[in-house]
Amino acid sequence: MSAPPRILSIAGSDSSGGAGIQADIKTIAMLGGYAMTALTAITAQNTTGVQAVEALSANFVGTQIDSCLSDIGADAIKIGMLGSPEIAATVAQRLEDFSGTIVFDPVMIASSGSVLADDATIEAFATLMDLATIVTPNLPELAALTSREVGDAESVIEAALDLAQCHDVLVLAKGGHAEGEEVIDRVASPDGKIASFSHQRIETRHTHGTGCTLSSAIATLVGHGQPLTHAVRLAREFTHAAIAQAPGFGAGSGPLGHQTVRRPA
Numbered sequence: 001m002s003a004p005p006r007i008l009s010i011a012g013s014d015s016s017g018g019a020g021i022q023a024d025i026k027t028i029a030m031l032g033g034y035a036m037t038a039l040t041a042i043t044a045q046n047t048t049g050v051q052a053v054e055a056l057s058a059n060f061v062g063t064q065i066d067s068c069l070s071d072i073g074a075d076a077i078k079i080g081m082l083g084s085p086e087i088a089a090t091v092a093q094r095l096e097d098f099s100g101t102i103v104f105d106p107v108m109i110a111s112s113g114s115v116l117a118d119d120a121t122i123e124a125f126a127t128l129m130d131l132a133t134i135v136t137p138n139l140p141e142l143a144a145l146t147s148r149e150v151g152d153a154e155s156v157i158e159a160a161l162d163l164a165q166c167h168d169v170l171v172l173a174k175g176g177h178a179e180g181e182e183v184i185d186r187v188a189s190p191d192g193k194i195a196s197f198s199h200q201r202i203e204t205r206h207t208h209g210t211g212c213t214l215s216s217a218i219a220t221l222v223g224h225g226q227p228l229t230h231a232v233r234l235a236r237e238f239t240h241a242a243i244a245q246a247p248g249f250g251a252g253s254g255p256l257g258h259q260t261v262r263r264p265a
Contacts, residue, residue: 004034005223008068009216010061010091011080011107012041012053018255019045019209024078024216026258031238033220036072038064040091041083047208047250055083058090065094075223076101078216079128088124095131101222104132105215108141129167134187134228136172136215137163153184160188172218172232174211187232195229199240206246206254213256214239 007028014020021037028035040061044052068074077098082088095102106125122144129135129145143150148159150173160173168190175184187195217235222228238261245257 004032005075005220006036006072007033007216007219007223008036008038008065008074008077009080009219010038010040010065010077010082011212012043012083013039014209015042015044016046016208016250016255018047018250019212020081023209023212023256023258024080027213027216027238028220030258030262031217031220031224033223034072036068036074038068040081040087047252047254049252053083055087058084058086061087062090062094065091069094069098074098074100076103076219078219079104079132080212080215081107082121082124085120085124088121088128092124092127092131095128098131101133101219101228102131103134103136103215103219103222104128105136105211106141106145107211108144126167129163129169132167132169133222134170134172134218134232135163135167136174136211136218138174138211142171142173157186157188157194160186161192161194164188164190165192170228174214185232185236187229197233197236199236202240202243204243204246205252206248206256207243208250208253208255210239210243210256213242213258 009024012020014022025035041055139150142159146159146162150156150159160171164171171188173186182198183201184198217238218231221231221234241261242256242258245260
């Protein structure tokens, strides 16, 4: 029996269990990975919104990363909510020499609409995008990162290519915020290539933690040895199935049904 891939999630905690570190651990475990965590912030939140956020100190976040990497090590790292520009800078410094895959989900706004990153933290994302293997913004995040309008397919592709070339990184532009019966995600590479993935939209309010789930699934599948683009394809299938199996909890944007879905790597 081979050892599971070692996946470190650097992200915030979601007290209601639907997103953040909790969604990452569920996803990594269901996909056969070994989950480790470096908490950046603790939130009081549920499906209706984020009631409070307490960011940890940048030094403590860095120490958590050191503790994991110096002993167990990691095959891939997922970065989610950061909490402050100081934490973003510390994470970038700690990962400068990391040789594995880095999946950066530039979390700015929760599914409920609550803001999870201020302007200074968003500005600090640039260094992390330079280090990342793949960045996974949704359309509002892509617009914020590129200062572009992303209203139609052409503008989404142009913005994704701009971000990819600026930071020499693959960009997965997630299309869930667009209109239409299909959700179309696009992967842009620095050399100008575009790959598109689509699936039928599930009409549901239970989408809390979809970005966290997708990014940690990509990290886990790459840790299993899947090529990056194929890992994106399989991670999308996992996330789509988890949305379809949502348990229906909460009065707002409810959590996914991670516990019902297993995908062989």
